[in-house]
Structure formats: C-alpha cells, structure tokens
Amino acid sequence: MTRASALPLSLWLPLCLAGCTGEMSQQPRYDSYEPSALFADGKSLQAPPEGTIARDDPDQTRALATRPPMTLALLERGRERFGIYCTPCHDEAGYGRGTVPARGFPSPPSFHTKRLRQAPASHFVDVITKGHGVMYSYADRVDASDRWAIAAYIRALQLSQNAPLAAAPADERSKLAGRAP
Known part of the structure; x- marks a missing residue:
C-alpha cells in the first residue's frame, strides 16, 4: 500500500475540492447576439452550415409520411444507400451476416424471415429513423x-x-427447371 492511498477520505476530499476553483465553473462564453472577435463577421451567433436539416423540418417529415412511387431509379438509389449504411451489419443479401456481427457484435435479424417479409415497408423506414434493439437511429445519416x-x-x-x-x-x-437438384 502506498502512502497516498493510506490517507483517509476525510483528507482526500479537501484536496480534491481545492482543485475546483471558480474558474472552472465560470467559463468564458458569448451570448447569442453579443459581438465576437472569434468570427470574421464579428457576430457570435452564426448561421448553420449549408445543408443542415432541423430535426422537425417539415420537408423531411412530409418525405417520411408518404412512400414514393416504385421506380428503377428508387431501387438503384436504395441499393447504393443499402451498400453504404446497411451491409456492414446486414450483409449484401440481407441475411444479417455482415462484417460487424462477424467481429462479435449481435447479429441483426435476417430480412428473409417470415415476420420481416410480412412487415410493411414503413417498418423499415421507422427502424432506420428511430433505431431498434442494438441498432441506433440513422436519422442523422440517411435522408x-x-x-x-x-x-x-x-x-x-x-x-x-423468396x-x-x-x-x-x-x-x-x-432453364431453372433443368438445374433442379
């Protein structure tokens, strides 16, 4: 046992609290409309970066409410986005055998189970939006x-x-009948 660890708690507490001075609790900050030398325009309140979307943006809410018509362009875009965001866990065919579960993380369910084949498409949109189980929300990543x-x-x-x-x-x-096992 070292000498420092032998000190009673009653001596440690004042030593620790001595480090908490007013400087730590009173950090310098700017109020919203206060002038600031930090930015070139002299304002402390800056506009959000281009492309920033508010959580309750009406356009985003409307886009989630109605399913777009099924088109080849929609499927191609879906394949591209699925490849980016979903294959690490769900794999390219959707069986849940991606590289992430292969490294010890919980496996997601296969999209080919009866339950998920019968689920409405809005279920997948909802899971991407809110997350489910160990899958976190992708609302901030996927438009x-x-x-x-x-x-x-x-x-x-x-x-x-199927x-x-x-x-x-x-x-x-x-052709398929000729290849039957």
Missing part, C-alpha cells in the same frame, strides 16, 4: 427519401431470395 429507397431495395432483396418459380419468365423457368 428521409433515402430511407424509403432502402426500404424498397430491402423488398427487392426479399423477393430475390420469389416463386411462377414469377420468372417462361424461358427462365425452363
């Missing part, structure tokens, strides 16, 4: 319209892994 694009791409992934043979064109069905 509202891109959330719908990702949800559309998840639907395409689900269809690609499509009935009858949904394929006749010539493709004959």
